[in-house]
Amino acid sequence: MSNLVVKFESLQQLYRAYMPFIKPIGMFVATADSFTLGQEVRVSYQLPAMNQIYDFSGKVVWINPVGASGGRPAGVGVKILTEADFHKHHIEKLLSSELASADLTSTM
Template sequence: MTSPAPLSSASASPQGRPTVLQLAFRDKAALAVAYIPFFSEGGVFVPTTKPYRLGDEVFVLLMLPEDPQRYHVAGKVAWINPPSAAGSRTPGVGVRFPSDDKSRQVKELIEHSIGAQLAADRTSQTI
């Protein structure tokens, strides 16, 4: 299983604009590990060592396996794995999707892509 590949991460601008995080999933197993189904709107875990706070606004450019399209989702940091996280967890943030039509479409695409892995007991990058 491979990890999602952060393409790049840009810092928040001095004007307080949301940080842009790019994330490309090469395979469905990596997507299943990064997907956060316990957020009712859906969300993804983004590996990063940059410091974030709960509630920080971020903009995620997401590429799903076997799909050439980039999906743009504005979200908020709702989970943090600090670099010193217990259990050798990957440092990063969980981004909660907003409850809008575009985000619902992305959530449905992710859940369709990972299918049975969604219901299976699986290790994730959050809990």
């Protein structure tokens, strides 16, 4: 199982990575590494202005290749499979003021 690590430096960076259209929740992780759809991964992440590191197991459900249209970064969208409600709660709590935004994300 591959391991991915991401440290979100800002709410905007977290907003761009959040994938609410993936049920129960998804997260985009920028990476130039190669993955396949359905591949199982382990993700560790740190939220903005927090010291704690969270982690989960997930499955690759989205791939942005290098050179993706719209200047989107290369990486993978991961469907969170472990403790999804826990991660969704913490992420949406931080993003509560951003969720209605029309700003572009890393995937759509």
